[in-house]
Amino acid sequence: MKSSSKFSPRCLNGFANWGAGNWPPSSVGTPLVPQSTDPQTLSLLNQMDPKRIQNYIQTLVNFHTRHTASDTKSPTTGIGAARNWLLKEMTELIKPSNGRMTASMPCYLQPAIPADDIFFAVEICNVQVEIKGSVDPNRTYVYTGHYDSRRLNLSDYTGYAPGADDNASAVAIALEMIRILAPVVAKTAPPTTIIIATVAGEEQDLFGSNFLAQTLKNASVNVQANFNDDIVGSGSNAPFDTLNQHTIRIFGAGTDYLTLPADVVAEFISTGYQDDTPARHLGRYVQEVNAGAASVTGMEVALIYKPDRFFRGGDHESFLNAGFPAVRFTEPQEDFFHQHQDPRVQDGVTYGDEIEYVDFEYTARVGKVNLLSLWSIANAPATPSNFTYDTNIGFLATTESTPPSFLENIIKLYWNTEPADPLLAYYEIVWRPMSSQQWTHMLNVGLENTTILPISKDNAVFGLRAVGKNGKKSPATYALAVASQFFG
Numbered sequence: 001m002k003s004s005s006k007f008s009p010r011c012l013n014g015f016a017n018w019g020a021g022n023w024p025p026s027s028v029g030t031p032l033v034p035q036s037t038d039p040q041t042l043s044l045l046n047q048m049d050p051k052r053i054q055n056y057i058q059t060l061v062n063f064h065t066r067h068t069a070s071d072t073k074s075p076t077t078g079i080g081a082a083r084n085w086l087l088k089e090m091t092e093l094i095k096p097s098n099g100r101m102t103a104s105m106p107c108y109l110q111p112a113i114p115a116d117d118i119f120f121a122v123e124i125c126n127v128q129v130e131i132k133g134s135v136d137p138n139r140t141y142v143y144t145g146h147y148d149s150r151r152l153n154l155s156d157y158t159g160y161a162p163g164a165d166d167n168a169s170a171v172a173i174a175l176e177m178i179r180i181l182a183p184v185v186a187k188t189a190p191p192t193t194i195i196i197a198t199v200a201g202e203e204q205d206l207f208g209s210n211f212l213a214q215t216l217k218n219a220s221v222n223v224q225a226n227f228n229d230d231i232v233g234s235g236s237n238a239p240f241d242t243l244n245q246h247t248i249r250i251f252g253a254g255t256d257y258l259t260l261p262a263d264v265v266a267e268f269i270s271t272g273y274q275d276d277t278p279a280r281h282l283g284r285y286v287q288e289v290n291a292g293a294a295s296v297t298g299m300e301v302a303l304i305y306k307p308d309r310f311f312r313g314g315d316h317e318s319f320l321n322a323g324f325p326a327v328r329f330t331e332p333q334e335d336f337f338h339q340h341q342d343p344r345v346q347d348g349v350t351y352g353d354e355i356e357y358v359d360f361e362y363t364a365r366v367g368k369v370n371l372l373s374l375w376s377i378a379n380a381p382a383t384p385s386n387f388t389y390d391t392n393i394g395f396l397a398t399t400e401s402t403p404p405s406f407l408e409n410i411i412k413l414y415w416n417t418e419p420a421d422p423l424l425a426y427y428e429i430v431w432r433p434m435s436s437q438q439w440t441h442m443l444n445v446g447l448e449n450t451t452i453l454p455i456s457k458d459n460a461v462f463g464l465r466a467v468g469k470n471g472k473k474s475p476a477t478y479a480l481a482v483a484s485q486f487f488g
């Protein structure tokens with residue numbers, strides 16, 4: 001079955017009950033209903049065009065190789081031709097944006113690193129489009145997809161390396177998002193800044209994404225999310241389960257990648273918040289927004305509590321290492337015969353990352369999830385800060401004068417409301433039992449900066465998110481007691 005119209009995502013039914021039992025009972029809040037998406041945004045998703053995706057991937061494959069150290073002078077082959085084409089294409093696609101999108105190709109000279117199979121200095125160039133935010137331009141959301149390709153021998157920079165699934169598929173999504181958003185931002189700029197980047201040097205050592213993430217960090221840009229697509233094309237072109245054709249994996253890193261003080265990381269782990277890293281909250285966000293629009297995307301999102309696949313990595317790690325929330329999108333079951341392989345027939349088996357193994361309809365569906373997530377989050381209020389709880393309330397008495405009202409199985413939460421976010425309508429507390437991956441309950445707490453809930457902090461984990469005047473919700477933030485040290 002290939003048609004998304006016949007697919008009925010399971011997340012449409014009983015979303016809030018995934019993995020959760022009926023305990024603990026709750027007398028406050030309501031079962032979480034996935035946030036819905038406005039009709040205008042949904043109409044954008046339907047513009048994601050499988051035919052254009054096919055054409056983009058074919059053009060990229062035609063460069064013969066996009067190896068990081070390949071030819072930069074030829075107009076038709078090598079990474080130089082590929083990046084020049086990307087810049088030309090992006091420059092064309094942004095024309096309907098009324099000047100609100102800018103295309104650029106920042107480069108740096110990477111010295112030889114023999115350990116990474118770079119034996120001479122090479123120019124690393126990212127090709128990207130930026131949409132400057134109109135309300136909070138320093139708050140920034142970044143999409144990345146690497147455009148370089150490789151062969152089995154990573155130092156082979158002349159042989160044919162089509163790199164269709166890995167990773168022209170993600171580059172095609174980048175171009176489609178730019179094309180679809182250009183006339184939209186011409187009418188109204190988003191409140192926050194969006195960067196859609198195709199990056200180089202991933203296969204060697206994440207050079208291009210590291211260059212981008214560090215540039216943003218050095219400029220004190222408030223990067224709230226990186227969505228990194230890498231290998232998003234196999235879909236139906238393999239003997240895989242139908243469900244895999246309608247599923248995208250998202251890898252969310254744990255506490256290993258937290259760039260917070262050691263005592264904060266220690267509290268994450270000791271209080272059971274180890275699954276509540278910014279990366280996993282971002283993954284939950286994508287999962288929930290998609291669930292609310294699953295009849296349009298035709299997709300389910302599988303959030304995986306790992307930084308990446310087994311002993312592997314990708315460009316999102318450059319953002320995690322810079323202290324930014326980041327997740328990786330990858331097809332649900334990789335096709336190892338058609339990835340990193342030198343194209344050949346060996347013992348009757350065909351190898352190679354050729355375009356014939358990409359399912360353009362599937363890549364378009366992944367593109368819908370990306371566009372939905374990126375546009376929704378960039379139009380939502382900022383994720384709240386300094387969410388913490390009172391360690392004295394809902395805990396053992398420490399002296400005879402401890403008030404009886406402290407000795408209940410309750411939790412007192414508080415957070416920062418300054419500086420005021422002009423996009424904000426109200427705050428929402430979310431929580432879930434330990435057995436659930438996704439939030440199960442939500443409670444509107446208005447514009448207050450504190451609340452007491454009759455729920456034991458032993459049995460659930462709590463998050464806080466901001467709800468916009470346009471109904472769009474931010475990812476949640478975690479609650480930690482040691483965060484209170486950051487309050488003045």
Ligand SMILES: [Zn+2]
Pocket residue numbers: 146166167202230231
């Ligand atoms: Zn890749």
